[in-house]
Amino acid sequence: MSGAEFVPLSLPPILIGILAAIACALPGNFLVLRKQALIGDAISHVVLPGIVLAFLVTQALDAWSMLLGAGAAALFAVVMIDVIKRVSRIEVGAIMGVVFTTLFALGVLLLEQSSASSVHLDVEHALMGNLESLIWLEARGWASLLDPVALAGLPPELPRLALTLALIIVLLILFWRPLTLSTFDEGYAESLGLPVRAISLGLVMVAALAAVTAFDAVGSIIVIAMFICPAAAARLMTDRLRSQIWWSVGFATLSASLGYVLAGYGPLWIGLENSVSAAGMIAAVSGLILALTAVFGPKRRPATA
């Protein structure tokens, strides 16, 4: 394949997929270790009503107001889960189930009933994203990567995700010690005077940030898969947190690039005409990687065995 075709059509979606995957996988490492993996599931569901409400209020598909709406919805859901848990003293997993399915149902209903369904917002888009349509029309080949005029025409999701990822990396480095301490031994971290509740909430907010930014570009399936699968697979490869994080970044990158290529070109290889959903394929590939590590990973055994 020539650069003239690859750079405008495939490079931006692959890059966006990789950036989104890594942005979700990084906080995912800590969610998996803290046994909060399903918070990622919950967040990526409640993003939908947030985006629909933002659209209904502003009547425009403006990226920033949608990010704001989705972030507000995620925060609302986290607070609701906490409040209901305190009031009712019921197990948190079940409460999460109540809150996120209710908000998601609300989102679906609003979507169907609002004019949003006639714009490019619909449930399918929310689930699967529109990775394939994020093309870079201004590019003429590899040389365009150095051409400022062409670079200005990049899909806006790309710089937005890059910025989010950079922010997440900075936060991760800044809060590395308190975050790891409170993840592995909350009691010890608390005795050192660390604000463990604030750290926990901060982690959830970072996860929400990653979910919200990635959601628009890649849809909620990838978001859930990337929170959990790369980190879980990495956990089966190593005992050390630092190397686990590197493994998860590697797995996220591999899932995104391999998944996109398989979805785009795989059907052609077996003689079909049209490509299949890239988002679905990326999630499936990440699950396949996890399955491989679960069978062959060097550190797969449970601690007691």
Next chain:
Amino acid sequence: MGIMAFTLTYNVALVMFGAGVLGVAAGVTGTFMFLRKRALLSDAISHATLPGLCGGFMLMVALGGTGRALEGLLLGSAISAALGLLAVNFLKSRTRLSEDAAIGAVLSSFFGLGVVMLTLIQNMSAGRQAGLDQLLLGSTAAMLREDAEMIAIGAALVFMVGLVLHRAMTLTAFDENFARALGLNVPLIDAAAMALVLAVTVAGLKIVGLILIVALLIIPPVTARLWSNRAAYIWPIAGAIGGASGGASGLIGAGLSSLAPDLPTGAIIVLVAAGFFLISLLVAPARGVLASAMRHRKFQRRVHRRQGLLALAQGYRILEPYTRKLLQREGYVRADGVMTERGQSAATAAQRDEARLAYLRSKPDYAEFLSRHDGLSDLSRAFTRDELAHIDIRLEDAS
């Protein structure tokens, strides 16, 4: 009128009935998963049906059919959900991953695979797939009599199996080891519960859709839990709430359908159930918001009353406005702040209790004895008359 101006047609009754029976079955089945603290496992099971659904469709088309036979689709979805469940169990028991990570991983990768197959089908033969993506969020628009009958029969079967197994399931949920000691086959019971979840998912595909069916399995049991501490009551309450949500949403859906024909029924059922949950969260007797606010106020009153009486007994005037209003309303002091006769005796009693408590607290030997009292209420509620007389004698000796 407008919205509600519809006639209770045969079709509406059909949807109400189907959704209602489904709700009852889901509420009863979900209760076990909830009590076993595995509510979200149902989410993995229901999402994992998608690849099988698509696989069933493709296979039926490849064999020369239209691919729309419900039985084939349901069989396919049951197979892939069972595979997903096996994957969760494998990840949980054979690797060091915890159950939540296993659930999330299986849920997302199976669903991803399903979406890939769905797009494949959309490309394969335009038009014929129209039915499949409706199974994501449910729809009653195209519900046929056979569909409703199948849902009702399936749900009724699930309900009956749940009824037969519910004692064993409750035992297992509360104390796995005790259940094992009684000779129950715990893995088999767990497997039966998951088979029931699967059956509810499959039966609910057409009405609720596979993304939101988990809500019908979680919200009614959680709501029922707000009303009762006893498993024997949670089952029927959850079933009733599920049934009411299903039936009511059938009616609402029909009522709104003149305005909005493409209403996703799954979302309506979930929101009706969530409405029951919210109301219960407010008014439920033991765990509701109102009840706990009232408990809090009652406690506050007791503290203020006691502190106020103690202050009066020592000859102080009450300056704190809430305490003054409280004591005045209850007839312990007059409007000018002077004690009434009743206040006098209550204050003396409070002071005597306080002296007794102070004595008990000063003697470590009485620690266990003292633990019967909450430090606030009338001592005669926590101790017998003889015990109090004993304390009084010691008190006099001490002084």
